[in-house]
Amino acid sequence: MVSAPHPAKPAGTPGVRLLPLFLRNFVRNRETGLVLVAIVVGLLGGVLVAAISSLSQVSHALLFDIPVDAHLSATGVISWQRTLLIPMLGGLVLALIGLYFARRVKGQQLADAIEANALYGGRLSFRGSLLISMQTLLSNGFGGSVGLEAGYTQICAMFGSHVGQRLAARRNDMRLLVACGAAGAISAAFSAPLAGAFYAFEVVMGMYTSAALVPVTASAVTAWLVARQLTHQSFLMVPGFPSPVSVEMIGQTVLIGVICAFVSIIVMLAVAFSERCFQRITVFKGFVRPILGGLLLGGLALLTPTVLGAGHGAMQILLVSNPTWLLLTTTIVFKILASAISLGSGFRGGLFFASLLLGALIGQLYSIVLTGLLPTLALQPGTAAIAALAALGTGVLGAPFSMVCLALEITGDFSVTVGAVVASSVCALIVRELFGYSFATWRFHLRGEVIRGPQDIGWARQMSAASLMRTDFENAPTTMPIGEAQRLFSPALVRQVVLLDPNDAYAGIVPAATLHSVANRDDEPLGSLAQQQDECLLPTTSVREILKAFERSEADVLAVVDRGDSRTAIGTLSESHVLRTYGEELERRNQELFSR
Known part of the structure; x- marks a missing residue:
């Protein structure tokens, strides 16, 4: 009796328990199902952002002896002992945590949302993301000059990824759920659902599609509503009357964009320089780096x-007061140094809020300086601050639409938003031309990655020579006479012959057409016809590198060898097969992207 075949198990993540089949099918086959999942992700995001923000406030109150509702950066009554020692203690805690988890998370995918979407199809490590979020909370809680936005985004994107894994979601839907988590995190953190949605499109997905609009927006709005009910806090109050839209106003926002472009480049280079300096400290395998960073x-x-x-309180106080240009200048310089030291020494966090703070202070400084020179032409401090906030945020994050939406949601004023649009556009253009990276992609560049954004290139990396090659190839020793090879390898059955030297190492390729076009050389060795002796592929060579190799060698077929030293031939690869397979896969990915 023949038993009925069992239904095939869906391809999921090992160790992740899948949700019921009817629910998986509903999400995979209906856009409504994906929108409902995005709402759940947004709900979780709003709760998590509110919880982490509250924990940060409580830790500041306990460690620095300030009121729970006070902002750390706006409190000037902290004792010098706590001011000096608490960041050092935080560095020690982070060093101990790093030492404890070094082996336990070794080999796990400690990627952020951008890297996960670019390389891993939206798959984020559950434990690794919890560790990163915990380190971010501790870094901020002990006074590190870092924002919590990296922790918010990491844990919310991780839950989006985890839900997608339990639903056995398609690769593109997984990436979309990660973007929904990030949108909810930013929306809840800044009370700005539009900015959160566009942050997801620009920074986490790298593109906008109509299919992604409703899920991302639903997640952002849900997280915003939940966080607003739990925290009852507004992000920023901008005082004063906005400057009206005019030629002078547009010209000055262009200048603000230029200034912010250069400052954003300086900030990113300062962080990279700080990392290099701290990496030279190898005492106890770098254990003292965060401790020294806390001391500085x-x-x-x-x-x-x-x-x-992060600087929320300082930003609000400096905007509503009338600070001198000297106070603003020193605050800007010290904040850049503090952020670079914190991130370079091992404190976890990001530059999201630091870029907003620095931008607002630069805009305010611009207004104060110009008011002293040309009082009738100078922009109002609030208008200049918002324009510079959006511009510097664009330069560091690479998200101009997100920053423009944030400016609109902070002020609700069209004229101020016009200035933010102009300044952000100018800043984005200059940073792309002179630097070419945002802070996230700059970090990837320093690590040796070639990621320039969150666009999905992971599937292309999975297409390697090992997965594309044919293993049923004909081979012959280089010493075989040409006449014998002509009798042995028929041109109707064999397209090329892989040559092996006396040590069985790869020694070149002889096309069948070349072999049978030779006359009166029956006794010569087959090795005299060898081509591409020095051109071969390794099993891990990516499809893009394979195509470059074909273009460079001008060959139709290349051999694949096991290692660069032994050069044992394990397969062959034709250019036509690579192009056909790559084109088919690219078309399939595009169909998945624009039509579920």
Whole structure:
């Protein structure tokens, strides 16, 4: 009796328990199902952002002895002992955590949302993401000059990825759910659902499609509503009357965009320089790096407490007061140094809020300086601050639409938003021309990755020579006479012959057409006809490198060898097969992207 075949199990992540079949089918086959999942991800995101924000406030209150509802960077009554020692203690805690988890997370995918979407089809490590979020919370809680946005985004995107894995979602749907998590995180953090949605499109997905609009927007709005009910906090209050839209206003916002472009490049280079300096400290395998970073940060905080934490309180106080140009200048310089030291020494976090703070202060400084020179032409401080905030955020994050939406949602004023649009556009153009990276892609570049954004290139990397090659190839020793090879390898059955030297190592390829076009050379060795002796592929060679190799060698077929030293032939690869397979896969990915 023949038993009925069992239904095939869906391809999921090992160790992840799948949700019921009817639910998986509903999400895979109906856009409504994906939207409902995005709403759940947004709900989780709003709760998580509110919880992490509250934990940060409580840790600041306990460690620095300030009121729970006070902002750390806006409190000037902290004792010098706490100011100096608490960041050092935070560095020690981070060093111990890094030492404890070094082996336990070894080999796990500790990618952020951008890298996960670019390389891993939206798959994020559950434990690794929890570790990153915990380190970000501790870094901020102990006074590190970093924002919590990296932690928000990491944990919310991870839950989006985890839900997608339990639903056995398609690759593109997985990437979309990661973007939904990131949109909810930014929306809840800044009370800005539009900015959160466009952040997901620009930074986490790298593109906008109509199929992704509703899920991402639903997640952002849900997270915003939940966080607003739980925290009851607004992101920023901008005082004063906005400057009206005019030729002078447009010209000055262009200048602000230019200034912010150069400052954003300086900020990113400062972080990279700080990392290189701290990496030279190899005492106890770098254990002392975050401790030393905490000491330097505490020293800066003794000069001005505005460098502690993300800087929400300092930003609001400086906007509503009338600070001098000297105070603004020193605050800007110290904040850049503090952020570079924090990130370079091993504190976890990002430059999202630091870029907004620096931008607002630069805009305010511009307005104060110009008011002293040309009081009738100078922009209002609030208008200049919002334009520079959006511009510097664009330069660092590479998300102009997200920053413009943030400016609109902060102010609700069209004229201010016009200035933000102009400044952001100018800044984005200059940074792309002179630097070419945002902060996220710059970090990938420093690690040796070629990722320039979140666009999905992981599937292309999975197409390697090992997965494309044919293993049923004909081979012959280089010493075989040509006449014998002509009798042995018929041109109707064999297209090429792979040659092996006396040590069985790869020694070239002889096309069948070349072999049978030779006359009166029956006794000569087959090796005299060898081509591409020095041109071969390794099994891990990516499809793009394979295509470059074909273009460089001008060959139709290349051999694949096991290693560069032994050069044992294990397969052959034709250019026509690579182009056909690559084109078919590219077309399939495009269909998945624009039509579920």
